[in-house]
Amino acid sequence: MPKAAIFDVDGTLVDSVDLHASAWQEALVRFGHHVTFERARGQIGKGGDQLIPVFLSEAEQADHGEAMEAWRSDLFKSKYLPMVRPFSAVPELLRRLQDARVTIAVASSAKKAELDIYLEIAGVKDLVDVATSSEDAEQSKPAPDIFQVALKKLGIEGDEAVAIGDTPYDAQAAGKAGIPTIGMLCGGFTEADLRQGGCIAVYPGPGALLACFDASPLGLGTATSREA
CATH class of the missing domain: 3.40.50.1000 (HAD superfamily/HAD-like)
Structure with missing residues (x-):
């Protein structure tokens, strides 16, 4: 034992996995990255530091990576957290x-x-x-x-x-x-x-x-x- x-x-x-996937997918699309729910869901379990580089280039991360993660965090708390x-x-x-x-x-x-x-x-x-x-x-x-x-x-x-x-x-x-x-x-x-x-x-x-x-x-x- x-x-x-x-x-x-x-x-x-x-x-909460589907809820996190929805929040990430919405955030990615809002910032110009047309990622499907299924692709986003496949990365849930990673933190943002590991997930974002899957979908954003280094230049895109430098340009709006932090803003996108902050937007996703606010969205999850307001829209999805009450559904967990x-x-x-x-x-x-x-x-x-x-x-x-x-x-x-x-x-x-x-x-x-x-x-x-x-x-x-x-x-x-x-x-x-x-x-x-x-x-x-x-x-x-x-x-x-x-x-x-x-x-x-x-x-x-x-x-x-x-x-x-x-x-x-x-x-x-x-x-x-x-x-x-x-x-x-x-x-x-x-x-x-x-x-x-x-x-x-x-x-x-x-x-x-x-x-x-x-x-x-x-x-x-x-x-x-x-x-x-």
Whole structure:
């Protein structure tokens, strides 16, 4: 059993991936980049520092990258944040971890203010022992910075933790920090995407992981096949 479970938040604890994709797609179009919703959605899980270079050249980033990200941030807060909802069984899953004496951390590419709101929406703010956000890291996922900060705060090594996330970028970032990752399908990526990113096990969502807890990497520490 691991000493700590490190959760992603968007698409893992709360249902927000499509909302973020819509906000990014609207922002890109407003600033002259005709990007489809599907292309924008495929990059959700990265922070803006990693997402913007996918769609903007260096010259475009210098010209309006910051303005576009600020516009997107305001749009998300005003239009989409009120629409974010929790996934089912999230508090129950975290309480099961508490019962097993596993320390609970979150590692999110969101800003701290947004992260606090998400944890309130998910009903788990009082269940989280350690939180890291984009402001704690130089680079966002798929860079390992956020997970490395979480490990430092926890005072453990990567192989003593398990990460839980919904994107291949979570698995890539955690893997670079030496942390095995459980994948969640509830964020919209396929099992193949998650496996290719490095996930050692894949579940439909928090409820399925809770139902299979004892046989999962959270209960056993190892897994090589899909458990649900």
